[in-house]
Amino acid sequence: MNKLVFRLTSLVAGFLFGLGMIISGMADPAKVIGFLDVAGAWDPSLAFVMGGALMVFMPSYFLIIKPKQKPLVAEEFCLAKSKTIDSRLVSGAAIFGLGWGIAGVCPGPALSSLALGNPGVWIFFASMMVGLGMTNLLIGMKNNRESQTQTAS
Template sequence: MNKVIFRLTSLFAGFLFGLGMIISGMADPEKVIGFLDVAGAWDPSLAFVMGGALMVFMPAYFLLIKPKSKPVVAEEFCLAKSNKVDSRLVSGAVIFGLGWGLAGICPGPAMSSLALGNIGVWVFFASMMVGLGVTNLLICMKNSRESQTQTA
């Protein structure tokens, strides 16, 4: 029963996020590129969307989420095990930033935009899936090599 509640909560949160992206216009890559174009025709609306989101999230976080020692619908909080800055983190951040700057969309809004039928977003999504698959394959190959080296 707990897994069902967890999945339904996750589905609702994802739906709410996607709906917010579409309503705010942030699912439109042109709007995001307009925000990133600080030297040209800058569109500050993304800053207002982020500020509005923080105004809703921050009180909820400090009043409802932070005081809890355990999640409501999960066994434990899903937190990163490592807190060091390494080459994998930096290279991933650089690739993400370049992709966001070039395409004008990041993975969350891209998922929302699929329903809008923009062919560019579908190409972005397909490329993102290929990139995730290749990255997963490379990590598995690296881990396999490391485990073979340790057992030899």
């Protein structure tokens, strides 16, 4: 029963997220590029979308989520284990930012935009999946080599 509640909660949250992305215009690459173009024809409207989202989220977080020691429908909170800023984090952030700037769409809004049928977003999404797969493969190979080296020592 708990898995069903978790999946239904995830489904509703994902639906609300996607609906919000589409209604707010964050799923439109031209809108996002306008927001990122701070030296040109800057469009600040997405800052208001983010601000509005924070105005809803922050009170909910401090009044409902933070006081709880355990999530309602999961075993534990999904929080990052590492707190260090290393080359992997910085290079990943730079590559993510480069992809976001070139495509004008973030992965979350891209997922929402798939329903709109934009061929460019479908190409972006497919490319993103290939990039994720290749990265996971390379990290797995690196971790495997490191564990074999430690075992051999």
